[in-house]
Amino acid sequence: MRRKIPSHSALLAFEAAARHDSFARAAEELALTEGAISRQIARLETFLGVALFERVGNRVRLAPNGTRYAGQVREILDRLERDSLYLMGQPVEGASIEIAAIPTFATRWLIPRLKRFQDRHPNITLHIAECMEPFVLPGSGFDAAIHFEHPAWAGMHRHHLLEEVLVPVCSPALLANTGADVTLDALPRLHRRQNPDAWQRYAQETGIVLTNSAIGARYDLHAMLIEAALAGLGVALVPRLYVGAELEQGRLVAPWPDGKAVTKHFCLVLPEPIELSAWPLQAFAQWMLDEAHGHAEAV
Numbered sequence: 001m002r003r004k005i006p007s008h009s010a011l012l013a014f015e016a017a018a019r020h021d022s023f024a025r026a027a028e029e030l031a032l033t034e035g036a037i038s039r040q041i042a043r044l045e046t047f048l049g050v051a052l053f054e055r056v057g058n059r060v061r062l063a064p065n066g067t068r069y070a071g072q073v074r075e076i077l078d079r080l081e082r083d084s085l086y087l088m089g090q091p092v093e094g095a096s097i098e099i100a101a102i103p104t105f106a107t108r109w110l111i112p113r114l115k116r117f118q119d120r121h122p123n124i125t126l127h128i129a130e131c132m133e134p135f136v137l138p139g140s141g142f143d144a145a146i147h148f149e150h151p152a153w154a155g156m157h158r159h160h161l162l163e164e165v166l167v168p169v170c171s172p173a174l175l176a177n178t179g180a181d182v183t184l185d186a187l188p189r190l191h192r193r194q195n196p197d198a199w200q201r202y203a204q205e206t207g208i209v210l211t212n213s214a215i216g217a218r219y220d221l222h223a224m225l226i227e228a229a230l231a232g233l234g235v236a237l238v239p240r241l242y243v244g245a246e247l248e249q250g251r252l253v254a255p256w257p258d259g260k261a262v263t264k265h266f267c268l269v270l271p272e273p274i275e276l277s278a279w280p281l282q283a284f285a286q287w288m289l290d291e292a293h294g295h296a297e298a299v
Helices: 008-020 023-030 034-048 064-088 103-120 172-178 198-206 222-230 244-249 279-298
Strands: 053-056 059-062 095-101 124-130 144-148 157-164 166-169 189-192 235-239 264-270
Touching (some): 008 034, 059 064, 103 144, 124 279, 157 279, 189 198, 189 222, 222 235
Parallel strands (some): 095 124, 095 144
Antiparallel strands (some): 157 264
16 A cells, blocks of 8 residues: 655655745755745645645745644654664674663763774674663664663563672762761762662661761762762762772772662663574673673672
8 A cells, every 4th residue: 555655855845944934945955946845835735635834925834734744744854864874874794783771881881891892893883872761672773771670671581780789989089188087977978869768778788877868969870979979079879880990090989888788680681582683682692791790700
């Protein structure tokens, strides 16, 4: 059955005219005559059976139906352009993978290790998008997701990666400015907005006394907490796996014990078993599992 879709030329002419509110300016942008723009829009209106513009003397303005349709057409054309540019940027020989990942995990753990994957698989291009919430992977446009274990992933293939254990960290300058014998209770504490009781749980687990565990600035992401700690703003309770480099370099210190409980479990989510996945995804999945195993052994 033939699709009822207007011509590409008519849609381009309409979108430009709607955006400029002028046939003349649309003609200038598209390197056409004003008459050609008018004819394209007339054909589009005939095709749709709806008036898109109101003619007022020598001027035109969008009709209510035209206003709604212009927004829809613009969104579709923008998406089509993005998808086309994406395909144009693909390597002639090779493959690409679309990964959805938790932002801080991607920036603090995954991306710093990607050079090793690139060296091992130079013909595979990895595209990473942020993902804060679980979603239905099949049909999403993503080949895999890196996220926390969650019931929403039921029916998909999950592979355990790493455990999130929180540790208090701060800039060594903060301790130097307050004295070596200062207690954790006396220092400003930083919070992740989504885990407002994290410090309270930490105090209960470790036996460290915190007079008011809720006091302190709040941030949305662990990445923000880490930057705030580096800036000397206070003590941040963050996953140890995110701050390994800073602790090794001495940019952050952790003179207090780690939390005793595993806060969350990271997993790699695939639409099908690794052994049945296409080659590029299979290669990435196996590399991720190897990297996570190596990291866990090194801790």
